[in-house]
Amino acid sequence: MAALVYTVTAIAGIAAGVVGIGGVFGATFTVHIARIVPLGGLELAMDPLAGLFLALVGLTTAATSLYAIGYAGAARGAYAYLAFVTALGLVPLAANAMTFLLAWEIMSLASWVLVLDRRDDADVQRAAWVYAVMTHAGLACLLAGMLLLAAHTGSLRFADWRAAAPALAPAIRNAVWVLLALGFASKAGVVPLHVWLPLAHPAAPSHVSALMSGAMIKLGIYGLLRVGLEWAGPGPTWWGGTLLMLGVVSALVGILSALVDTDLKRLLAFSSIENVGVILIGVGSALLFVRAGTEALAAIALVAALYHTVNHAAFKALLFLGAGAVAHATGTRNMDAHGGLIKRLPWTAACFLVGAVSISALPPFNGFVSEWLTFQALLQSVRVAEPGVSLLFAIGTAGLALTAGLTAACFVKAFGITFLALPRSDAAAHAHEATATMRWAMAGLAAACVALGLGATVVVPAVTRVAASMLGAAVAPLHGTTLTFSVGADFASLSPLLIAAALGAGLVAPRVFLVVAGSPRRARLGETWGCGRILQTARMQYTAGAFADPFKRVFRFFYRPVKRREVVAHPDSRFFVRRIEYANPARALFEEWLYHPVLRGLVGITHRVQALQSGNAAAYLGYILAALLILLVVR
Amino acid sequence: MIRQLRLALRTGIVTEAVAPDENLEVLGGRLGEAARRLFGRSLHIRQVDAGSCNGCELEISGLTGPHYDLERFGLHFVASPRHADCLLVTGPVTRNMAEALRRTWEATPDPKLVIAAGDCARDGGLFAGSYAVVGGVEAVLPVDAIIPGCPPSPRALLAGLLAAIGRRAADGAR
Numbered sequence: 078m079a080a081l082v083y084t085v086t087a088i089a090g091i092a093a094g095v096v097g098i099g100g101v102f103g104a105t106f107t108v109h110i111a112r113i114v115p116l117g118g119l120e121l122a123m124d125p126l127a128g129l130f131l132a133l134v135g136l137t138t139a140a141t142s143l144y145a146i147g148y149a150g151a152a153r154g155a156y157a158y159l160a161f162v163t164a165l166g167l168v169p170l171a172a173n174a175m176t177f178l179l180a181w182e183i184m185s186l187a188s189w190v191l192v193l194d195r196r197d198d199a200d201v202q203r204a205a206w207v208y209a210v211m212t213h214a215g216l217a218c219l220l221a222g223m224l225l226l227a228a229h230t231g232s233l234r235f236a237d238w239r240a241a242a243p244a245l246a247p248a249i250r251n252a253v254w255v256l257l258a259l260g261f262a263s264k265a266g267v268v269p270l271h272v273w274l275p276l277a278h279p280a281a282p283s284h285v286s287a288l289m290s291g292a293m294i295k296l297g298i299y300g301l302l303r304v305g306l307e308w309a310g311p312g313p314t315w316w317g318g319t320l321l322m323l324g325v326v327s328a329l330v331g332i333l334s335a336l337v338d339t340d341l342k343r344l345l346a347f348s349s350i351e352n353v354g355v356i357l358i359g360v361g362s363a364l365l366f367v368r369a370g371t372e373a374l375a376a377i378a379l380v381a382a383l384y385h386t387v388n389h390a391a392f393k394a395l396l397f398l399g400a401g402a403v404a405h406a407t408g409t410r411n412m413d414a415h416g417g418l419i420k421r422l423p424w425t426a427a428c429f430l431v432g433a434v435s436i437s438a439l440p441p442f443n444g445f446v447s448e449w450l451t452f453q454a455l456l457q458s459v460r461v462a463e464p465g466v467s468l469l470f471a472i473g474t475a476g477l478a479l480t481a482g483l484t485a486a487c488f489v490k491a492f493g494i495t496f497l498a499l500p501r502s503d504a505a506a507h508a509h510e511a512t513a514t515m516r517w518a519m520a521g522l523a524a525a526c527v528a529l530g531l532g533a534t535v536v537v538p539a540v541t542r543v544a545a546s547m548l549g550a551a552v553a554p555l556h557g558t559t560l561t562f563s564v565g566a567d568f569a570s571l572s573p574l575l576i577a578a579a580l581g582a583g584l585v586a587p588r589v590f591l592v593v594a595g596s597p598r599r600a601r602l603g604e605t606w607g608c609g610r611i612l613q614t615a616r617m618q619y620t621a622g623a624f625a626d627p628f629k630r631v632f633r634f635f636y637r638p639v640k641r642r643e644v645v646a647h648p649d650s651r652f653f654v655r656r657i658e659y660a661n662p663a664r665a666l667f668e669e670w671l672y673h674p675v676l677r678g679l680v681g682i683t684h685r686v687q688a689l690q691s692g693n694a695a696a697y698l699g700y701i702l703a704a705l706l707i708l709l710v711v712r
Numbered sequence: 713m714i715r716q717l718r719l720a721l722r723t724g725i726v727t728e729a730v731a732p733d734e735n736l737e738v739l740g741g742r743l744g745e746a747a748r749r750l751f752g753r754s755l756h757i758r759q760v761d762a763g764s765c766n767g768c769e770l771e772i773s774g775l776t777g778p779h780y781d782l783e784r785f786g787l788h789f790v791a792s793p794r795h796a797d798c799l800l801v802t803g804p805v806t807r808n809m810a811e812a813l814r815r816t817w818e819a820t821p822d823p824k825l826v827i828a829a830g831d832c833a834r835d836g837g838l839f840a841g842s843y844a845v846v847g848g849v850e851a852v853l854p855v856d857a858i859i860p861g862c863p864p865s866p867r868a869l870l871a872g873l874l875a876a877i878g879r880r881a882a883d884g885a886r
Contacts, residue, residue: 606794606819609812 079155080146086162087142093135093166100128101539107172114175117233122172125546129383130169130299133390136525137291138162140518141284144398147512150282150405154191158285161187165288168296174223174233181219181296185212185264188293191285192277204276211273215263219300222256225249226308235308242310250309254316257304265297267357268327269667271350275334278346279410283401286342290349291394295386298356302379305364306547317364318469320357325476328354330667332483333635336490336628337663339621340410341400344491345393348436351480352389355451356382358473362454365469369461372548377457377564379544380537381450387540388443388529392435395522396491399429402515403495406508412491412621417500421508426496428519433488435526438481441577443529448481449571450537453564483628490624499615533573537562622661637664730779739870744785746877751797751823754786755877758796758820762813763845764803767863768830772800774866782870793817798825798873801853804832804845810852817853827876828855829869831862838862856880 096104100123111118123131145151145158164184171177189212193205227233229249230241242250263270274294278286305316331351338344359382366375402425403418404410419426435442438449455477458470500506511519529536563570607613629636641660647653689700747755759772775782776789790796793816805813817826828849831837836847849855856879859872 601822603818606792607815609809609815611811 079152082155082159083142083145083151086159087139087146090135090137090139090142090162094132094139095135096123097128097130097132097135098539100131101125101543102128103542104128114179116175117173118176120172120176120234121167121170122236123170125543126299126302127169129387129540129543130295131166133295133387134162134165134169134292137288137390137394138165140394140522141288141291141398143521144287144401144515144518145284147514148282148284148401148405150194150401151284154194154282154285157187157190161191161285161288165292165296169299172235174227174235177235178216178220178223182216184293184296185216188277188281188285188289192281194280194282194285198280200276201280204273204280208273208277211263211270215260215270217260218256218263219260222253222260222304225256226253235303238308242308245310247313250312254304254309254312257308258301258316258320261297261300261304262323263297265294265301265353265357266327266350267297267323267353268330268350269671271327271331272665272667272672274350275338275343275346278349278397279340279342283342283397283404286346286401287394287397290346290397291390294349294353295390298353298360298382298386301357301360302382302547305360306367311367312364314365314368314463314466317361317366317368318466319361320364321361321469321473324354324357324359324361325473326354327351327357328480329476329483330354330635332480332487333628333632334663336483336487337622337625337636339412341403341412341415341491341495342397342410344412344487345396345400348396348484348487349389349393351484352385352393352436355448355477355480356385356389358382358477359385359451359454362451362458362470362473365458365466366454366461367548369463369466371461373565374454374457374460375548376541376544377450378454379547380540381447381454383540383543384450384536385444385447387536388435388447388526391522391525391529392432392442392444395428395432395519395526396436398515398519398522399425399432402511402519403429403508406511407502407504409502409504412494414502415495415500415505416498416502416615416618417496417505418508419496421500421505422496422510424516425511425519428516428523429496430492431523431526433492435530437485437488439485441527441530441573441580443526443533446530446533446537446571446573448477450564451477453569457565457568486628490621494619494621494624498618501615501618501620531573531577533571534559534562637666639664736780736867736870739867739874740780740782740785743870743874743877744787746874746881747786747797750877750881754788755798755873756788756790756796757798757800757873758790758793758816759800759802760793760813760816762801762803762809762833762849763806763839764830764832768802768833771863771866772802772829772869775869780866780870787873793820796820796824798827798876799853800827800829800869801833801849802829804836804839804842804847805849805852806845810846813849813852823880825856825876825880826853827857827859827872829859829861829864829872831860834858834860 103125104123106123108121109118113119142162151158160183164180164187167180168177168184171180189205189209192208193201195201223233226238229245230238232238232241259270266274278290281289301320305312305320328351331347331349331354335344335347335351338347359378362378363375363382366372366378400410402422403415406418406422406425407415409415431442435444438444452474455470455474458467461467461470500508510516560574561570561572605613607617629638638661641658641662643658644654645656647655744754759769761769774780793799799817799820801813803809817824826849828834832839833849836842836845839845840847846852857872857876859869861868864872
C-alpha cells in the first residue's frame with residue numbers, strides 16, 4: 078500500500094513539476110471552488126513565482142517518493158506523507174488567505190506526524206514538541222498578520238492585497254510585514270527561530286528530511302518574497318536591511334554549527350540554515366535595491382536568491398537521501414562510527430560527493446552559479462549611493478565569503494570522515510549499498526545538480542522571467558548567449574560550460590603529457606605512513622571532532638567550548654588513576670541564552686498568575702464584583 | 713630584562729672565530745651539484761635513528777648549524793620519508809626498530825639512497841652480537857654507502873653523502 082502511495086506521489090510530483098515550469102514560462106490558470114473551504118472557498122492561481130516553487134516542490138517530491146519506494150524507513154507514515162506533499166503543492170498556488178493558511182497548517186501537521194516516526198524515542202518526542210511549538214507560534218504570527226491585512230484591505234484574496242498595498246498606511250504595512258516575516262522566518266529556519274530545525278530534520282525519516290529541507294523551508298522564503306514585494310508592497314530600507322543581516326547571521330551560525338557536529342543529518346540540517354541565510358542575503362539585497370529604485374539590480378539579487386533556492390532543493394535533498402542511505406546501512410548517524418563507506422556504498426558515495434561539491438559552491442556544479450550570482454548582486458551595490466546601505470552590503474559580502482569557505486571545510490569533513498579511510502565500526506565494515514530505487518533517486522538529483530550548473534545559460538533567463546514578474550515588466554532579463562550569461566551591461570559574465578571544459582582539460586592534460594613524455598607508468602601501492610608504527614587501527618584515524626577542532630579554537634568566541642574532565646583515582650592513592658572521562662560537548666547557545674530565559678520567565682509569570690485561581694468561591698465572586706466596578710467606572 | 717641586555721652588551725662576543733674552510737665549500741658544492749644531477753633537484757634526507765646512542769645525531773645536527781649549514785648546498789632534512797630521497801640511518805638497528813626501519817624504507821619513494829652512518833650502523837659496532845640488535849643496517853636494508861666513525865664528523869658525513877651519490881650516478885650511467 079505504501080509503495081502505491083509513493084508511486085502516485087512520484088508521478089504527481091513530475092506532473093506538478095511540468096505544470097510549474099509551464100507557470101514559470103507564463104502559463105496561468107485559476108481554480109475557484111466555493112464551499113470546500115470557508116471564507117472565500119478554495120482558490121488557486123498560477124503565476125511565475127508560484128510556478129517556480131510548484132516545480133521545486135514537485136520535482137523534489139518525485140525524487141524523494143522514488144527513494145521512499147525502496148527505503149525501509151518509509152514503510153510507515155505513507156498517508157501523512159501524501160497529505161504533506163499535497164499541502165506542499167497547494168501552498169504556492171493558494172490565492173486567498175484561508176486556502177493558504179489551511180494548506181500551511183496541513184503541511185505543518187503532516188510533517189509533525191512524520192517527524193514523530195520513532196515515537197518511543199525521548200529525543201524524537203522532544204524534537205516533535207519543539208517543532209510543534211515553533212511552527213504554531215509561526216502560524217499565530219501569520220494568522221495575526223493576514224487578519225490585520227484583511228481588516229485593512231477588506232479582502233482575503235491575495236490579488237486584492239497586491240492592488241491595495243501601495244495605499245496602506247506605513248504603520249499597518251510595517252506591522253503586517255513584521256508579523257508575516259516572523260511567521261515565514263520561523264518556517265524557513267532563520268536564526269534565531271531555527272532551533273526546531275536541527276532537532277526535527279534528523280528525527281524524521283530521510284526521505285521526509287529531504288523534503289522538509291529541500292522544499293518545506295523554501296516555502297518560508299516564498300512567503301517572505303510575497304510579503305516583502307507584493308502583499309505589503311515595497312517597504313522601507315530597514316526591511317531589506319534586516320533580512321540581509323539575518324541572512325548573514327543565519328549563514329554564519331548555521332555553517333559554524335554544522336562544522337562541529339558529528340551527527341550527519343544534524344550537520345545537514347545546520348547547513349540548511351546556512352543556505353537559507355545565503356538565500357536571504359539575496360532576498361534582502363533585492364528589497365534594498367527596490368527601495369533604492371534600481372530594479373535592474375534587484376532583478377539580479379532576486380534571480381540569485383531564486384536560483385539558490387532551486388539549487389539548494391536539489392543538492393540538499395540529494396545529501397539527505399545519501400545520509401539516509403548511510404544511516405540505514407550502518408544503523409547510526411554518528412560520523413565517527415562511519416568511514417570507508419566509499420568501498421561499500423559506491424553509488425551513494427558518488428552521489429553524495431556530487432552533492433557535497435555542489436553545496437561547497439565549486440564549479441562546474443550548480444551551487445557555484447547561484448553563489449556567484451549572489452556575490453555579483455552584492456558587489457553591484459557600488460551603484461547605490463547610500464553610505465549606510467553600502468555598509469550593509471559590505472557586511473553581506475564579507476559574511477558570504479566567510480560562509481563559502483567554511484562550507485567547503487564542512488563538506489570536506491562530511492564526505493571525508495563518512496566515506497573515506499577505514500571503517501570505524503563493525504556496522505560500517507558490513508554496510509550494504511542502497512536499494513535500486515534509492516540509487517536512482519539519488520542519481521536523478523545528482524544529475525539535476527550537474528544540469529543546473531552546466532545549463533545555467535538556460536536556467537538564468539527562466540528565473541529572470543520570475544523576477545521580472547515580481548518587479549514589474551520593466552526589468553530587462555539578464556542577457557546571455559548559449560555559452561555565456563552576463564550580469565549588468567558590462568559588470569561580469571560567467572560561462573559554466575567553458576569553466577567545465579577548462580576543468581576537464583586540466584584533469585586530462587597531465588595524463589596526456591605523461592604519456593607523451595614517455596613516463597614509466599609504474600605505481601607502487603604501500604600502506605599509509607604511520608611513522609613506522611607496527612599496528613595501525615581505524616581508531617587512529619582523523620575523526621569528525623578532530624577535524625573540527627581547529628575551527629573550534631579559532632571561533633572560540635562563538636562556540637564558547639566547555640570541557641568536562643573527570644578523574645577517578647584509586648582510594649589509596651591519587652597517583653593510581655582508575656578512569657578518566659573527558660567530554661567536549663557542543664553547546665546550544667541559542668537555547669541557553671535566548672529560549673531558556675524566555676521560557677523560565679514565562680513559567681514564572683504563569684506561577685504568579687496561578688495564584689488568582691485559588692479555588693475559593695468567595696474570591697471568584699470578588700473578581701466578578703471588581704470587574705463589574707471597573708466596567709462601571711470606566712464607562 | 714634590562715639587566716640581561718646590559719650584561720650581554722658589556723660581555724660582547726666571546727666565541728672563538730672559526731677559520732673559513734675552503735675544502736668544506738668545495739665538498740659541499742660538489743655534493744649539491746651531484747645531487748642535482750642525480751635527482752634533478754635538491755637532496756632531501758630523512759634521518760632514522762635505529763637505536764643510536766645519539767652521538768651520531770649530535771654530529772648530524774652539527775651539519776645544520778651555522779658553520780656547515782648544509783641547506784645552502786641544497787640538502788635538507790625532512791620530517792617524513794614520503795618527502796625524502798635519502799635515508800641516513802644511525803645506530804646498530806635494535807630488534808624493536810628493525811621493522812620500523814623496513815617500513816620507513818618502503819615508504820620512501822624511488823629512486824632512493826640508504827646511507828649507514830657511524831660504526832654501529834656499519835656492523836653493530838660496540839653492540840655487535842648483542843641479543844637486542846640485528847647488527848648493522850645491511851642486515852635489514854640494501855645499503856648504498858657506509859660512513860664509518862664513532863661518531864663520524866660532519867665533514868665525514870658530507871664526504872660520505874658525496875660518495876654515495878657519486879656511486880649511484882655511476883651506476884645510473886652504466
